Each structure stands twice: as structure tokens, then as C-alpha cells.
Amino acid sequence: MTASTQVQEKLSRLGIDTELDLILHLPIRYEDETHLFPIADAPPGQTVQVEGIIIHNEVVFRPRRQLVCQVEDNSGVLVMRFLNFYGSQIKTYAVGKRVRLLGEIRSGFFGAEMVHPKCRIVRDGESLADTMTPIYPTTAGLTQKILAKLIAQALQNGQHMLTETVPDRIIGKYRLADFRESVMCLHNPPPEVSIEALQTRTHPAWRRIKFDELLAQQLSMRLHYRQRRSHSAPALAQKDNLKQQFLAQLNFALTTAQIRVSAEISRDLASAYPMQRLLQGDVGSGKTIVAALAALQAIENGYQAAIMAPTEILAEQHFQKLTSWFEPLGIKVAWLSSSQKKKEKQAVLDDIASGAAQLAAGTHALFQDQVIFHRLGLAIIDEQHRFGVHQRLALRMKGAQSDQVPHQLMMSATPIPRTLSMSYFADLDVSVIDELPPGRSPVVTKLIADNRRDEVIARIQHACEQGKQVYWVCPLIEESEVLQLQTALETCESLNQVFPHLRIGLVHGRLPAQEKAAMMAAFKQGEIQLLVATTVIEVGVDVPNASLMVIENAERMGLSQLHQLRGRVGRGSEASICILLFQQPLSEIARKRLKIIFEHTDGFEIARQDLNLRGPGEFLGARQSGVPMLRFANLEQDVELLTAAQAAAEEMLNCHPDLAQRHIERWLGDKTEYLRV
Known part of the structure; x- marks a missing residue:
């Protein structure tokens, strides 16, 4: 690739480092400069090209300074208007010059006009473009002209890079266009090609590119999935003694879905390769x-299990719950957090290292250097999307002994839409609990504008008089934990004034761990009626008597977070309400989010709509670290291609491993590192 250092730096910003990258840098849209319309016949409201002579040119100052030119052809006159212009343009667009304009014709103050059209001086009879003009994604300081020239050079020099990497059988089966022809067509589409099919990416050339991109993603994911299965892990046999004792002490029966996914996990744990399952x-x-149940299977086989959660509140909830379940079975559960005193922490570290602690619960403190497991067989990671790739890997590597690595179970209460699961999580086995335990009451969601706070206050009063408990969630202030804390303190103070007779508690991220735990325990035991909290209560908090939640400034929060928070009520048999207080005016995206959360209670449907709103990049969170994001395929629209790519990947890995490797290198280059996790 021959380009100056400055240009190369700008290309690198676009992810272009090789000639092949240039060839696969495809247009985001097209301009049709292959046709000329007579001015009088040009359809309004769509991009058209016209040509004429400038018959008038002046700078006007009302309603603001602007350059106004009149352009005439044999059929009529059009006004060309520039609101921002250089002095040199006044001379360039002088009376008598022939110009070719590309833009939208609209009805304006001066009649039919084009505002800021693409404009160039032409000679009489100058030929039209014979292909549509591609417009490429670019960056500051890199013009379309330079980019188009570099891409044209790469296409000329790099024809050998466009050889076929997909077997004929798969091309025939899925009726795919030829790869070389598809690339050439997208860079230089002939005039007869439907511009709509190009713009909407439904043209066969786009279909082929999208298939190839999805295929590369599937191949790399499945390849890493297979590589992982080539490692060994402790085979944890299915023993039922502890499991039966555990189930016997529960005062409820497991749901069908819980039984099904437990069996899937149990089978994985019994095998001699590392489980990598998303629950x-x-x-x-x-x-x-x-x-x-998974932890019990590891423990009964003489191994340790560890459960890691993203927040101290959630980790401590796991610790308390698992202690209450496991201690009667004679199993020691350890608790590790970064806020523990040195002596206390050392005692826990000793228990983990000696194997006295069969289960360790904690935050990211679990994967720090001083933590040494005696015999880790299973690493459980809750709310896995909150942890970065390297953190998850660090916990798993804690248990690596000689050539063995522990099994890994990742849990997520943020449901992952099916298409996302098929694509970005294709390197994992996925288990889904698709039913709720019986006796759960549905939560009614209400949207209330901030100017109707009095109604909300009355509802809280009524709920507490009925012996119920209430959460008041303070707004999320991304930029500052201090500001969020200040808001929580002020809210607590004002609610104390409104409800002097109620017992009100406060919990936030800056509260010391012991105070936080004591406050949550007091709320759970009913000693506190109204709990003011920041979003630290988003996951894992389980208080069946809490039947009303108020979320302030709900318009600032994401869908997944609103759904998680709402899930803190409705955990008992009482009908529950979640009030979303919002400030007006609402932005368009906030309006859409609140509409979705109001209309849906199914987390999978909410997640699907969230994916449409935000796109996969934002939705994936920390997993995105190094993820090769899809540039051309759209998971919502291209499900049929994704399903085809999934089947084709298996066939290629089994029957054409060399082609599979070449295909991955073409599309992903070195962007597959993260997949090892």
C-alpha cells in the first residue's frame, strides 16, 4: 500500500493497514452520477443530478449571509444556495460557467432550489460517470477522492487476493454470488444496478459479503470452541449424595427449566474437557x-468451586445464601472482598489455599495474585458481561494445574437475544432458564412525569401502612460517584421530612461493606420500611415483602438496568408496582426506551428491542474487548444468512480446514485473540 505516513495514520484509524483492508473497505452509500435530469423534470425530495449554465451570482445578506446562484438549462431554472462558502467560490461559480449539481431539489424562498449541492465545473458535452459513485466511511482529513484512488489501486494490484475461499458446494447450496464479482460490483456498480438494492444492502453482491463476514465469525468461534475442548479439565462425576441432601432442605421444588439446565451443566462437568457454558x-x-448444584458436583468430587460477582452487595448475597444452604451439609464457604481487614483476609486466603474452604465467594478480589486455590474445579462468574475478558481468564487460570484448567460457568440475568447468542456467543454452550418459579406476581409498570410526585408519595404512604416495603432508586449519574452519593443523601433527607414516621434506610456504593450488609439485612427483616438506594441494588437483592419501587430519572437509564431494577420487586406473592419517574422533555431514544420497558416484562423481548436500539457493540459490554464487530451484516435482518453461515462453518471445518483458515485470515486477520477466553 503506497501512501504517505500521514495518510497511513488516517487509514489506520479506519482499521486499514493492508491492501486487502482497502479492498474490503466497502461503501456506506452511493451517489448516482450516471444520469442527468432536465431541471423541470427532476423529481423533488430525492438525490438527482442536473446540469446548466450559471446566469446569476450574488451574495445576499437576508435572512443571513449566503451565496445564491441561478442555474439554467433548456427546461428551466434552479437556484443553488450556499450558507457557508469561501470567497474563492464566488469567483469559481461566475456567470457563464457550466456546472453539474448533485443534490435534492426542494421548494424554497427563491423557488426550486438545491442547498449545498455537490457542484463541479464541467465542459459542454462532458461524458457522465459510467458507474455509480461510491461514498466510503472516512475520517477527518481523508477525502473521498484520496480514499477512492487508493482503493482503485488496491483493486488493480490485488486481484490475486480475491480468490474463492468458500467451497463450490456451499456456494451452490446457498445460491451465493461470486466473491470477486461481488467486491468489484460494490466498488464500481454499473448504471443498470438498482441503487435501492445497493443502499438497502439487499443486492446479491451485498448478500455474499454479509455471508462471508458471518461465516468468518462462525469459523473463528467454532475453531476456538474446538481448541478449548482439546484441553483437559477434571472429570467431575455425577454423584447425587450432596445434591439430594441439598434439594431435601429446600422448601420448594425446582422448575422444569432448572432441572433441564442443571442436567446440561452436570453432563459437561463430568467430561474431561473444560466446560465453557453461559447460563x-x-x-x-x-x-x-x-x-x-454445579458447585456441589465439584465439591463432592474433592474439588473447590469459586463464585465471582461484580459488586460487593451481590457477592455478599451469594455468600449468605450459599452459606445458609451449604453449612448444614458440612461445607465451608469463604468470603473474600477487597475491603476486608488484613488479618481477616489472610485467614480466608489460608482456608482457600489449604482446601478447608470448599467454596469461595467474592468480587474481583478472587483473581488477585495472593489468592491460591488448593484444587479449583469450577469457576462461576455471575453477571459475566460486567467483567472484562482478562478478568474472566485470570479466575480460570487460578485453577490451572499442570495441563488441566477448571470448568467455567458464566451467568447472566441480562438475556441475550437469539441472534446475538448465535453470533457473538457461538464459542460457548448456552443454557436458558425460560420459566419463572411459580407464585411470582407480575410487576405492573407505571410511567409518571416528575411533576406528579404527590401521587407517588401517596402510593408509598399507602404501601407502608399496608405493611409493605418500598425501594426508592436514585438516578444514575455516570460522570461522578460523588454526585450520585450526594443525590442519594439529599433524596434520603427530603423523604425523611415527607415521612417522619417511617423507618428509612440508605444504601450506596461508598458505604463500608459491613454497614451495607447490615442495612440490607435490616431491610430484609422488615426493620426498614423505605430503602433509598443507588443502583448498587440492581442485581441479586431478594426481599419478597418489597412490593413497590420508585426509580427516579428513569429516562437516564438503559433498558437492561431498568429491567434488572424492576426485578427487585414482585419476588413474593403480592402484586407489585414499579414506578418510573421521568423528567420532561424526553429525548427520542429515552422515549423509545421507556415505551419498551412499559410494554414488556419478558427480558428476552426487552433485550431484542434493546439490541435494535443500540446495536451489538454497546449491548455486548465488556466482552467487546477485542471483538471483531460485524461491519456489514445486520443480526436482526440477516438471520437467514447467520443460520446458513453456522451450518457452513461446521462443514468447512470438517471437510475444508485449509479453506476455513484462509477465510478467517481474509476477514479477521489478527482480530481473533479475545476468542481464547
Whole structure:
């Protein structure tokens, strides 16, 4: 690739480092400069090209300074208007010059006009473009002209890079266009090609590119999945003694879905290669019990299990719940957090290292250097999307002994839409708990504008008089934990004034761990009627008597977070309400989010709509670290291609491994590192 250092730096910003990258840098849209319309016949409201002579040119100052030119052809006159212009343009667009304009014709103050059209001086009879003009994604300081020239050079020099990497059988089966022809067509589409099919990416050339991109993603994911299965892990046999004792002490029966996913996990643990399974289930579906059963299988085989959660509140909830379940079975559970005193922490570290602690619960403190496991057989990671790739890997490597690595179970209460699961999580086995335990009451969601706070106050009063408990969630202030704390303190103070007779508690991220735990325990035991909290209560908090939640400034929060918070109520048999207080005016995206959360209670449907709103990049969170994001395929629109790519990947890995490797290198280059996790 021959380009100056400055240009190369700008290309690198676009992810272009090689000639092949240039060839696969495809247009985002097209301009049709292959046709000329007579001015009088040009359709309004769409991009058209016209040509004429400038018959008038002046700078006007009302309603603001602007350059106005009149352009005439044989059929009529059009006004060309520039609101921002250089002095040199006044001379360039002088009377008598022939110009070719590309833009939208609209009805304006001066009649039919084009505002800021693409404009160039032409000679009489100058030929039209014979292909549509591609417009490429670019960056500051890199013009379309330079980019188009570099891409044209790369296409000329790099024809050998466009050889076929997909077997004929798969091309025939899925009726795919030729790869070389598809690339050439997208860079230089002939005039007869439908511009609509190009713009909407439904043209066969786009279909082929999208298939190839999805295929590369599937191939790399499945390849890493297979590589992982080539490692060995402790084979944890299915022994039922502890499991039966555990189930006997529960005062409820497992749901069908819990039984099914437990069996899937149990089978994986019994095999001699490392399990890498994602357990997903909606808020309150009972993932913790499934995780507990998996931990028991490791413990009964003489191994340790560890459960890691993203927040201290959630980690401590796991610790308390698992202790209450496991201690009667004679199993020691250890608790590790970064806020522990040195002596206390050392005692826990000794128990983990000696194997006296069979289960360790904690935050990211679990994967720090001083933590040494005696014999880790299973690492459980809750709310896995909150942890970065390297953190998850660090916990798993804690248990690596000689050539063995521990099994890994990741849990997520943020349901993952099916298409996302098929693509970005294709390197994992996925289990889904798709039913809620019986006796759960549905939560009614109400949207109330901030100017109707009096109604909300009355509802809180009524709920507490009925012996119920209430959460008041303070707004999320991304930029500052201090500001968020200040808001929580002020809210607590004002609610104390409104409800002097109520017992009100406060919990936030800056509260020392012991105070936080004591406050949550007091709320759970009913000693506190109204709990003011920041979003630290988003996951894992389980108080069946809390039947009303107020979320302030709900318009600032994401869908997944609103759904998680709402899941803190409705955990008992009482009908529950979640009030979303919002400030007006609402932005368009906030309006859409609140509409979705108001209309839906199913986490999977909410997640699907969230994916449409935000796109996969934002939705994936920490997993995105190094993820090759899809540039051309759209998971919502291209499900049929994704399904085809999934089947084709298996066939290629089994029957054409060399082509599979070449295909991955073409599309992903060195962007597959993260997949090892």
C-alpha cells in the first residue's frame, strides 16, 4: 500500500493497514452520477443530478449571509444556495460557467432550489460517470477522492487476493454470488444496478459479503470452541449424595427449566474437557440454585468451586445464601472482598489455599495474585458481561494445574437475544432458564412525569401502612460517584421530612461493606420500611415483602438496568408496582426506551428491542474487548444468512480446514485473540 505516513495514520484509524483492508473497505452509500435530469423534470425530495449554465451570482445578506446562484438549462431554472462558502467560490461559480449539481431539489424562498449541492465545473458535452459513485466511511482529513484512488489501486494490484475461499458446494447450496464479482460490483456498480438494492444492502453482491463476514465469525468461534475442548479439565462425576441432601432442605421444588439446565451443566462437568457454558435466565428465574448444584458436583468430587460477582452487595448475597444452604451439609464457604481487614483476609486466603474452604465467594478480589486455590474445579462468574475478558481468564487460570484448567460457568440475568447468542456467543454452550418459579406476581409498570410526585408519595404512604416495603432508586449519574452519593443523601433527607414516621434506610456504593450488609439485612427483616438506594441494588437483592419501587430519572437509564431494577420487586406473592419517574422533555431514544420497558416484562423481548436500539457493540459490554464487530451484516435482518453461515462453518471445518483458515485470515486477520477466553 503506497501512501504517505500521514495518510497511513488516517487509514489506520479506519482499521486499514493492508491492501486487502482497502479492498474490503466497502461503501456506506452511493451517489448516482450516471444520469442527468432536465431541471423541470427532476423529481423533488430525492438525490438527482442536473446540469446548466450559471446566469446569476450574488451574495445576499437576508435572512443571513449566503451565496445564491441561478442555474439554467433548456427546461428551466434552479437556484443553488450556499450558507457557508469561501470567497474563492464566488469567483469559481461566475456567470457563464457550466456546472453539474448533485443534490435534492426542494421548494424554497427563491423557488426550486438545491442547498449545498455537490457542484463541479464541467465542459459542454462532458461524458457522465459510467458507474455509480461510491461514498466510503472516512475520517477527518481523508477525502473521498484520496480514499477512492487508493482503493482503485488496491483493486488493480490485488486481484490475486480475491480468490474463492468458500467451497463450490456451499456456494451452490446457498445460491451465493461470486466473491470477486461481488467486491468489484460494490466498488464500481454499473448504471443498470438498482441503487435501492445497493443502499438497502439487499443486492446479491451485498448478500455474499454479509455471508462471508458471518461465516468468518462462525469459523473463528467454532475453531476456538474446538481448541478449548482439546484441553483437559477434571472429570467431575455425577454423584447425587450432596445434591439430594441439598434439594431435601429446600422448601420448594425446582422448575422444569432448572432441572433441564442443571442436567446440561452436570453432563459437561463430568467430561474431561473444560466446560465453557453461559447460563442465562430472566430476573428471578433461579440461576443461583443451578449454580449451587454445579458447585456441589465439584465439591463432592474433592474439588473447590469459586463464585465471582461484580459488586460487593451481590457477592455478599451469594455468600449468605450459599452459606445458609451449604453449612448444614458440612461445607465451608469463604468470603473474600477487597475491603476486608488484613488479618481477616489472610485467614480466608489460608482456608482457600489449604482446601478447608470448599467454596469461595467474592468480587474481583478472587483473581488477585495472593489468592491460591488448593484444587479449583469450577469457576462461576455471575453477571459475566460486567467483567472484562482478562478478568474472566485470570479466575480460570487460578485453577490451572499442570495441563488441566477448571470448568467455567458464566451467568447472566441480562438475556441475550437469539441472534446475538448465535453470533457473538457461538464459542460457548448456552443454557436458558425460560420459566419463572411459580407464585411470582407480575410487576405492573407505571410511567409518571416528575411533576406528579404527590401521587407517588401517596402510593408509598399507602404501601407502608399496608405493611409493605418500598425501594426508592436514585438516578444514575455516570460522570461522578460523588454526585450520585450526594443525590442519594439529599433524596434520603427530603423523604425523611415527607415521612417522619417511617423507618428509612440508605444504601450506596461508598458505604463500608459491613454497614451495607447490615442495612440490607435490616431491610430484609422488615426493620426498614423505605430503602433509598443507588443502583448498587440492581442485581441479586431478594426481599419478597418489597412490593413497590420508585426509580427516579428513569429516562437516564438503559433498558437492561431498568429491567434488572424492576426485578427487585414482585419476588413474593403480592402484586407489585414499579414506578418510573421521568423528567420532561424526553429525548427520542429515552422515549423509545421507556415505551419498551412499559410494554414488556419478558427480558428476552426487552433485550431484542434493546439490541435494535443500540446495536451489538454497546449491548455486548465488556466482552467487546477485542471483538471483531460485524461491519456489514445486520443480526436482526440477516438471520437467514447467520443460520446458513453456522451450518457452513461446521462443514468447512470438517471437510475444508485449509479453506476455513484462509477465510478467517481474509476477514479477521489478527482480530481473533479475545476468542481464547
